[in-house]
Amino acid sequence: MELSEFKAGLDAWLDENESALAPPEGIEHLDQQMVRLSKVKAAVYDAGWMRWGWPEAVGGLGGSTLLRAYLGAALTERGLVEPGIYSMTEVLAPTMIDYADPALAAEMVPRLLRGDETWCQGFSEPDTGSNLGSLACRAVRGPDGWVVNGQKVWTSLAHYAQRCVLLTRTGTLESAHRGITAMFVDMDTPGITARPIESMHGHPEFAEVFFEDVVVPFERTLGQEGQGWSVAMDLLPFERSTALWHRAAFLHHRLQQVLDVAPDGALDPAKVGEVTQLLYAFRARSRGTQWRLHRGETLAAETSIDKVLVAAAEQAVFDLAEEALAEKIILEDDGPAERWRSEFLYSRAATIYGGSSEIQRNIIARRLLDLGNDR
């Protein structure tokens, strides 16, 4: 399947089917968003579009990763999915394909693609934010598998999830990044409690997750024991590639809406110009990344630049929205006002989640500028 053929076919299919998949007028709460996300993914999977760009071994139809990039952007541009919750697939499915036992990947990945299941990513902990190598959620060998005890936090969608890609400490705490093991955990295993975190923007997307003597079969280990750091490091570039292309489509859509509704005289032309340049630059950068992925190149530290740019672009777009719609965002309570307000507030986190902009600058300094260690 060539990209051009895919585009034409998908666009025609969406023209015909989007009205059945579109969100209702006004604000849509996260519970409803999750239900509709599953519905959209199932429809797109059953029509075949969602299977392109994924290997046949996991229920895909093969073809370039560009097809996935185009699909997510098309769904986002049409307002059918919210890219944050949609793009989790782009982060977790490649990890399963690369590190899970092939039979397990073949069984599980189609469920994620089709939206039958939601998965989450258990990385951060209360004492482990930017310093991932210090994580402490403990897994020890028991008679029936790993026995996990500890806590995760900021785990997106954990309270909706059926599975979790979990990082655990299997070595000593001093072994730092060498003593980490990744595993694929069923969220209905006894001993797991997921509690949503009420957050500033009003959608409880994040959760804290508690593990108390949770037994995980050894065959659910992702990669080898002690290889968890590699699993995490290979996963992060996916967080900064296809998923960010989808985010670019979302930001473009919202910036156009800012232009549509901004009252005359509300916006400073210089600022409008700068935000547009920033967004188009981010999109151009991400486009290059999509093509590198397509060519089979290994993505690494250079995707930190993509992450810095998306965060800057996102905050710039919503800063502009807040200037254009100050009264609406600050005082009004109708659906559109609530949505602008929620997205503006959520954009404050763009420079924090997924590796803060400061951490990305550290990576750029260390890996791209080769400035040596910082201590």
Add this chain to the structure above:
Amino acid sequence: MDAEDLELFSRSIRHAAEAAGGSSGFDAGAFDASLADLGWHDAVADFPRESISTLFSIQGETNATSSALHRVVAWALTGSPSAPGAILPRLGSWQPPAREAGDQVQVNGLANTALVEAGEVTVPVATAGGANRSATVTVGDLQLSPVKGLDAGAALVRATGSVPGTDAKSNEGDWANAVRIGRLAVGHELVGASRGVLAQAREHALERIQFGQPIARFQAVRHKLAEILIAIETADALLDAAWLDGTDVTASMAKAAAGRAGRLAARNGQQVLAGIGFTEEHGVHRWIRRILLLDEVLGSSRTLTKDLGSNLLASRQLPPLLPL
């Protein structure tokens, strides 16, 4: 041009730029001659993107000077690779540097020292009807005054005067295209110059010892350098997009981003280089001077950004997106 040819081409240009430098300053005429020997002017017509991005990146990085921008603008304006180099608009402007006044053509623009030795120049002319054309003018008919100013190394020459319109050979001219291509060339030069500053600041940060360690260990310094690279990559991404989509608006965005990257490289780079970077001896000041000049050529980052925003607020429609 395949990757191997491009690599060879790039190496030859870099070699020529280094050879034209020296203790007595940069010899723009010698660099121009080397570019002619290398067949760069013909390559521009056959492989515009590769030729322009390669030369101007290197020119910026090595702080070299040539008539290449004048040649590129003349080619884009007239479609002829052998057209004499063009007079550029006054600083900050992107209007043609000449206009019709009765039967005269009034010129007020910028040439450079190597260009005026050529005997003839291409003059972009705004006509009374609002169209544009180009005229070939004998250099001797213009008043020329060399500019020292902020960046004497750029070897600029102010060219003014009225020349008889009837004497000038006149052709159709696609001025918008000339501005677009010229902005891409200057954008690449700004990115190259920013990379030049970054390399010097990086080297200093690794060598300069304070508090018993290289200052490159300090996060404040690391982040300043990282920000330069981010700005450079931002501009580079837009330059790529502008070559791919061929639109005026993307080229303008790319030029603005490149100017902003240059100014950030100058500011952060100078801060990291600190005292030594403020000396005549160190030399980074030559890159900083060039960046400040280049940001103004064919529209500054500030004016292009404001111009874009005003257009968007008038049309209420974002520019077309480059497809995946």
